[in-house]
Amino acid sequence: MGIFSSILAKLGFGGEDKAAAVEAAPAGASQAAAPAAPVAISVVDVMAKMESLAGTHPEKLNWKVSIVDLLKLLGLDSSLASRKELAGELGCPAEKMSDSAQMNIWLHKTVLQKLAANGGNIPAELL
Template sequence: MGIFSSIMAKLGFGEDKQEAAVAAAPAAVEAAAVAAPVAISEVDVVAKLEALAKAHAEKLNWKVSIVDLLKLLGLDSSLAARKELAAELACPAEKMGDSAQMNMWLHKTVLQKLAANGGNIPADLL
């Protein structure tokens, strides 16, 4: 599982799909059964992150920092882990050489990808 998949799992993405798949399993036994598409359920990313931030001992600014976002989710925030995430998300090579540019790109891209996968992210964070 990639780092982005871990981020999504920590935020609860895919939980409804798993429950729907388990519920649909008996129907799939029928030979003529056709799987119905499962709608993407919206995940309130901001509410989940705010709740985690309130419970966290350290004050983390997840709204602007990829390091703080990863720390808040209990994931590795080291430079090596961030470079791995950047490679996973196809960060442009010119940004990979400058950790500050890479971090800014990563933060924006992670939030955009969460939004694209059904995350409720306000426009001001994108």
């Protein structure tokens, strides 16, 4: 499981819906069968979850601007090595990978955009 998948899981994206979609597939169906019906994306209240975590966290963390703080709030590794791995997973341009500040800015924006694309309610000002 990749780091972004861990972020999705910590925020409650998809778990039960994906399991239900897998169970709904008929047993023994061949790969050539008609494509499965699309599963509606349920909206995840990212803002409420992150604000709730921030309210109970012992450190004052600003997840709205910092990828390090966002990862810390979710209880994930926020080390440079971990952030580089996540940046590689999400396709960060090579020129940004060599500058940790640029990589962090790109990474924060990209993570929020991908959360929104997966059904997270991210305010436009954060995107």
